[in-house]
Amino acid sequence: MLLLCLLAPACGGDDIGGSGEAGTIGDTGDTAEDESGDSDGDAQFGAEAEITLRLNDDAPPPLSLQMGRDEVSELFGDVAEDIELLELDSTPLLTNTLNAIKFACGDDWQLDSEDPNHDCSQTTLGQSFGGGNWQSSAEFSMVRILTMTPANSVVNGTSLAGVEGVTNFLSLFTGGFPGMLAESLGIPKTGEFLDTQSVVASMKTNLLATHPEVSADGKMVVTLADALTDMATMSTRLGPVGDHPGVLVADYPTHGEVFGPDFEMKVIAESNLRVLDGVDLSGGKDFISVVVDVTGPSFDDEAEFDFTDPAKFSMTGLNPSPSLDLRFAIFEHNGFIESCTEEVSPACINNAPDVPVGNGLVWTLDKWDLEYMVAYAGLLRYASLETVVTKLFVDLVEVGQDGNPGGWAVFNVPLGFLFDEPPAQYVWELINEVAQHNLHHLDPKGPASFAEGAANVEFTLEDIPCGITGAEAEAAVRPFLQAQASDIAGYLLGNYKENSGPVDFYYRRADDGVPYLFWVAPPDLLDGLPYNWATPGFYADAGLTKKLSSTTIDGVGDTMHEKLRIDPGETVVYAADDEGGSYKIRVVAPAGDLTEVTAYVSKRDN
Structure with missing residues (x-):
């Protein structure tokens, strides 16, 4: 209905889909001698049907x-x-x-x-x-990971447990583990x-x-x-x-x-x-819906x-x-991810998302795995971290020092015979280790609450x-x-295109402002319909050997259609429709105003 409303006002008073104004074009009626001058000289055509063609220049x-x-x-x-x-x-x-x-x-x-x-x-x-x-x-475990700060951190069961042990043992001199951790990471104790x-x-x-x-x-x-x-x-x-x-x-x-x-x-x-x-050569006057786009860009x-x-x-x-x-x-990997440390491989100092080291380490996981996302968040935050934590005249933690990349942590734990010293590694690997342990242990000092691969989380949020x-x-x-x-x-x-009749050609003004007869081309047809015109276009002879129309005309952008310019006076051409019938077409155009022309169409008898 929308389409009909757009199209109907532009139809110039003729009925869409109507028959020819002077009747259907057929084989009956008096015959006339062929005036084409074609080579056989014997072509005979039936009675002419008169069809008025008007230009439609008015925009809907x-x-x-x-x-x-x-x-x-x-x-x-x-x-x-x-x-x-x-x-x-x-x-x-x-x-x-x-x-x-x-x-x-x-x-x-x-x-x-x-x-x-x-x-x-x-x-x-x-x-x-x-x-x-x-x-x-x-x-809840995930909330604990996201809200973990140096002040409330729990590192039981991780490689940082030894650092926590020695700093708390010497808390009188070190200030305790939370302060040391905050200083190492360059963040507040409550961050x-x-x-x-x-x-x-x-x-x-x-x-x-x-x-x-x-x-x-x-x-x-x-x-x-x-x-x-x-x-x-x-x-x-x-x-x-x-x-x-x-x-x-x-x-x-x-x-x-x-x-x-x-x-x-x-x-x-x-x-x-x-x-x-x-014009439907076998049926008479009809109409076709086309796109006339002169605006562009397409x-x-x-x-x-x-x-x-x-x-x-x-x-x-x-x-x-x-x-x-x-x-x-968010889904975790089905297995604990070990940190890439200097003990695993000296190459771990070069371990990065775009150049992962080893197999089964964090940067070899799927990017959407929890462990990968945790480590990546740590990388984003601490990639340029350079800190030194000195306690009791000992550089207890050195991050990004001695020519090492930012974030690479080296530990020097006193009383090594009592407390384990973490191997050198990136701080985001340490954070990932702590996060994995706390995800699976609701009680950090107790047994695991979830098996590896079973601590997947779903959050339902509103507003x-x-x-x-x-x-x-x-x-x-x-x-x-x-x-x-x-x-x-x-x-x-x-x-x-559903509103188009089965026309063989139509009358329109091209983009050079000149009126032409346009022979129907494949893009004019409803999608799926075959193109059955064996000899499209307009010819000077009934045998259809001398083509007068052309797809390419100077000043006209269209190259899909066979086109024939209409000038004042009489133009005689020949054509064949999609059913193989041959026709003679006389177009009579008045001098000066080509808004309306008359086509006289007759079908060949033999």
């Missing part, structure tokens, strides 16, 4: 749409998933998500205290851990080992950007289908694919209202569709949109502060701010839609 009225949510959904249907509205920067969303998790069990972990006093019953999110039994959940910024950047690079539905810089595309379904389709798009575990849990319906109850979209576009007078668009112009496009009623209910999971306002979204939509303007025109008006 603009396409004007004013739609609510239901109308947008109905109009775009299945193609809504192919229309991108905007790219959502994942940094604000990840930051808000991570902060919700870090504070799911209270905020006492920020205190200078050995006991972080976690209590997950304080929040709705915390209460969801372990199905309500948060004390024994892997999610997280892995701050929010570093963890977000690691997740963005390793979990999101590795997913095929997320850009290389971690931006998530929001489609029209996402917005129309209140983001429910995003769970599937960002779910598991191939080896990737997914950014979101696919069976949980992500929810976030984008379009409010008073949402309205207004669009005004200039139509490039024209209904042109044509020159084949059904309509011209300008989504950057507020007068031609607007979206109102967007949620002013969109948020998401979502569930995401997480997306980090973009409705006004910002409306502005961000414009360039995305403009980049897809050609595709959108096709989605809306791409079925225009």
Whole structure:
């Protein structure tokens, strides 16, 4: 109906799909001698049918749409998933998500205290851990990792236990383990080992950007289908694919209202569709719908949109502060990851994500594995770390010293016969070791609570701010839609060929301003229809051996169609239709004004 409304006013008063104005072209009637001068001299043609052809130079009225949510959904249907509205920067969303998790069990972990006093019953999110039994959940273990500071750190069972032992044994002189650890890492005693910024950047690079539905810089595309379904389709798009575990849990319906109850979209576009007078040689007068695009850049668009112009496009009623209910999971590697130390290999000092050392060490894992993301967050934060911790005239910890790279830690533990000394390694390897141990031990001094590979976590979060306002979204939509303007025109008006009759040629003005007869070409046909014209074009003889038309004419951009220029006076040509019938065509054009010409068509008898 939309297409008919666009096309009907341009039909010049003739009935679309009607028959020839002077009757059907056939074999009956008086015969006339062949006036073509063709070589056989015996060609006979039947009675002429008179057909008036008018130029249609008037543009149809603009396409004007004013739609609510239901109308947008109905109009775009299945193609809504192919229309991108905007790219959502994942940094604000990840930051808000991570902060919700870090504070799911209270905020006492920020205190200078050995006991972080976690209590997950304080929040709705915390209460969801372990199905309500948060004390024994892997999610709680993850919170402990994210909120671990030098003040509340627990390193039992790790290679740092010896350093903790000696510093506490000599605490009168060393100030204790928390202070030494903070000084080594160059952070406050109450600062997280892995701050929010570093963890977000690691997740963005390793979990999101590795997913095929997320850009290389971690931006998530929001489609029209996402917005129309209140983001429910995003769970599937960002779910598991191939080896990737997914950014979101696919069976949980992500929810976030984008379009409010008073949402309205207004669009005004200039139509490039024209209904042109044509001739079906075996049937008479008919019409064809074609695209006349002189605007560019593609020159084949059904309509011209300008989504950057507020007068031609607007979206109102967007949620002013969109948020998401979502569930995401993080999976650990199925096995403990040893640190790459100087005892493992001297090459470990060169160990890096782009040049991993050994097999089964952290940089050889999948990027979305928990251990990889933890180590990468540590690398981002401490890559340039250079510190020296001196106690009792001994450089107890040296990081990035003596020509070693930033972050490379060397330990000199006094009383080595009582306390083990960690081998030299990067500080992010140490942090990863501590994180793995604490993930699996809810009681750091007790037996493991989870087997390796069983401490996977899922977090269900509600009302997480997306980090973009409705006004910002409306502005961000414009360039995305403009980049897809050609595709959108096709989605809306791409079925225009369904309104075309079975014409053999039609009358139109080319881009040089001159009227031509255009022989139908394959792009004019409805998709799937065969092209059955064996000898397309216009000829000087009934035997169709001397072609008068051409696909290439100086000053005319079109090269797909056989074209014949119409000049004042009488033009006699011959042609064959898609059924193999031969015809004589006399075109009579008045002097001066070629807006209307008359074609006299007769079919060959023999």
